[in-house]
Amino acid sequence: xxxxxxxxxxxxxxxxxxxxxxxxxxxxxxxxxxxxxxxxxxxxxxxxxxxxxxxxxxxxxxxxxxxxxxxxxxxxxxxxxxxxxxxxxxxxxxxxxxxxxxxxxxxxxxxxxxxxxxxxxxxxxxxxxxxxxxxxxxxxxxxxxxxxxx
Amino acid sequence: xxxxxxxxxxxxxxxxxxxxxxxxxxxxxxxxxxxxxxxxxxxxxxxxxxxxxxxxxxxxxxxxxxxxxxxxxxxxxxxxxxxxxxxxxxxxxxxxxxxxxxxxxxxxxxxx
Numbered sequence: 001x002x003x004x005x006x007x008x009x010x011x012x013x014x015x016x017x018x019x020x021x022x023x024x025x026x027x028x029x030x031x032x033x034x035x036x037x038x039x040x041x042x043x044x045x046x047x048x049x050x051x052x053x054x055x056x057x058x059x060x061x062x063x064x065x066x067x068x069x070x071x072x073x074x075x076x077x078x079x080x081x082x083x084x085x086x087x088x089x090x091x092x093x094x095x096x097x098x099x100x101x102x103x104x105x106x107x108x109x110x111x112x113x114x115x116x117x118x119x120x121x122x123x124x125x126x127x128x129x130x131x132x133x134x135x136x137x138x139x140x141x142x143x144x145x146x147x148x149x150x
Numbered sequence: 151x152x153x154x155x156x157x158x159x160x161x162x163x164x165x166x167x168x169x170x171x172x173x174x175x176x177x178x179x180x181x182x183x184x185x186x187x188x189x190x191x192x193x194x195x196x197x198x199x200x201x202x203x204x205x206x207x208x209x210x211x212x213x214x215x216x217x218x219x220x221x222x223x224x225x226x227x228x229x230x231x232x233x234x235x236x237x238x239x240x241x242x243x244x245x246x247x248x249x250x251x252x253x254x255x256x257x258x259x260x261x262x
Contacts, residue, residue: 003176005174006175007175019165023161026160026161027164029189042201042209046209047254048189049213049216052223085231087178092224093224100217103190103210106207111203119194126186130182134178
């Protein structure tokens, strides 16, 4: 039903510069969130804990990778690359719902419990919300296809 | 030194979640990791030690507004990518205005 697969060998396809880019983007936005919180307070700084820092870079890399793959077999690949990048963004939008669940758990429960336990619980809330959102979306797409076929 | 640690922890956590996203299939599931709490985890662990739980709770409440803005941003990006031939970097850059608009709109209405 879930049809989720883990393929560690996919990591070999990633170029070294994509890792450098991810570390630079991730490190920069973490520092930026801290600087903004320092000068404008935690309510403004907190917004940037959910800033889509890595999504544009990862989508650009996915698009480039897909185009290169299609061009190797003599196709243009623009349309397919766009579609794959679009699917990635759709997944990220569901991940963002999980991010809201993460924030909610930390906001409501941090004072009551040890930091590590609350952060673990919040990460679980992110995972469960994202997984449920993904399943609901998958089912909705399937229903739409069945309806169209009728 | 604090900022160097912040940079290193943030970079590594973001790269870690990205690596998981690269390894899993299908693509729509891998996309979930684009919305992972990587920056939040890196920041909150360091912040709670320095400023205490009340400060972090305020950040987390704002993070909910940021996440709603992220949802709107990613939704618009996905929609535009499916219907246009524009380059990815153009779509993802121009639509940043959606994130800023929704995030600061919610901040002004709910958090200020």
